[in-house]
Amino acid sequence: MKFSTLLVSLFAMFCTNIPAHAQSTKILAADKPEKTALPAGTFAEIAGDHVKGQAGAPVTMIIFASVTCPHCAHWFETVWPELNTQYVDNGSLRIVFRELPTAPADFAQAGFMLANCAPEDQYFDMIEYQMKEQDAIIGSIKEGKHLEKYLTIAKRAGLEDQDQMFECFSNEEGLARISKVNQLAGAAGLTGVPFFIIDGKVFKENPDMPHLKKHLDGLLARGYTPVPTK
Numbered sequence: 001m002k003f004s005t006l007l008v009s010l011f012a013m014f015c016t017n018i019p020a021h022a023q024s025t026k027i028l029a030a031d032k033p034e035k036t037a038l039p040a041g042t043f044a045e046i047a048g049d050h051v052k053g054q055a056g057a058p059v060t061m062i063i064f065a066s067v068t069c070p071h072c073a074h075w076f077e078t079v080w081p082e083l084n085t086q087y088v089d090n091g092s093l094r095i096v097f098r099e100l101p102t103a104p105a106d107f108a109q110a111g112f113m114l115a116n117c118a119p120e121d122q123y124f125d126m127i128e129y130q131m132k133e134q135d136a137i138i139g140s141i142k143e144g145k146h147l148e149k150y151l152t153i154a155k156r157a158g159l160e161d162q163d164q165m166f167e168c169f170s171n172e173e174g175l176a177r178i179s180k181v182n183q184l185a186g187a188a189g190l191t192g193v194p195f196f197i198i199d200g201k202v203f204k205e206n207p208d209m210p211h212l213k214k215h216l217d218g219l220l221a222r223g224y225t226p227v228p229t230k
Contacts, residue, residue, distance in 0.1 A: 041180075042187040043200040045096045048177065050123050052084075053094035059087075059219050060094045062197040064185055066102040067111040067130040068138065072194045076131040079209050086213070092220055097127065098181040100193055107141055109178060110150060114165070116174035118157035126157060 040046055045060060065072040087093035099115075101108035115126035130137065130153065140149035147162070154165040168174070188197065196203040199219060205211045 038187045039183055042184050043197055045094075050097045050120075051094060052097070052124055053088045054091045055094070057088075057091055057094035058223075059092060059199055059216060060096060061203075062096040062098060064098045064100045064181070064188075064190055064195040065127075065193050066100055066108050067115075067127065067134065068104060068108040069102045069193050070134065073131045073134040075194050075207060076128065079207065079212065080128070082209050083212065087216060093216065097124070098184065099178055100181055100185050100190070100195075101178065102193060104138075104141060107137070107146065107150075110169060111137070111153065112178055113169050113171060113174045114150070114153050114157045114159070116177060117154075117159060117168040117171060122157070126153075129153070129156060 041049075043062075045051065045062070065075070067073075083093070088095060099112040101112065111130045115123055115130070118126050133153075137146075137149055137153075140146045151162060151165060154162075154168065157168070159165050159168060185195075188195075188202065194207060196207055198215065203212075203215065205215065
């Protein structure tokens, strides 16, 4: 059964037993990369990525995250605003966001599909909204009221009704994008989210603002140049 058909079925039924945050940081089974070569874009921006910040920013950060991951929501609440203010807004940092669904994965994927159906300049607003509303979204799934909640999200994306929402779930470009991210996650050795790659290298420290600030300031002081787009 295709994902789009499965997802429509999930939204049509009354769900009450989906775990809220169980294993929420565990990623879906990622495609294993070929041993001979890593896929283009594993550690660098590629065409079609969702990006924020100036193209010529001296530092690039790739973020893998899920809208159903509580650790991701916490990071977006506590770090994301300051990161934007201090580094993105002044042209020092370019963000590449990659969608990696976590449990309940079908609903995480639904949220990403809706974000992909929004105008590109509203994409990050859609992600921020779902991170902020994560508890309410998970609650609606547990209570079987997910259809109403996701219609609210769909309308924020510019979709008018349930038919347009289900059509969005079947969008081949959006499905291909998430499949590609899953492949890149496997190639990068990702085992959980949020996960960060900064200027082509996995960031293994605590991703709180003090640690990120120290690392980013160090890169900027050494005059790093943008990672090539491949």
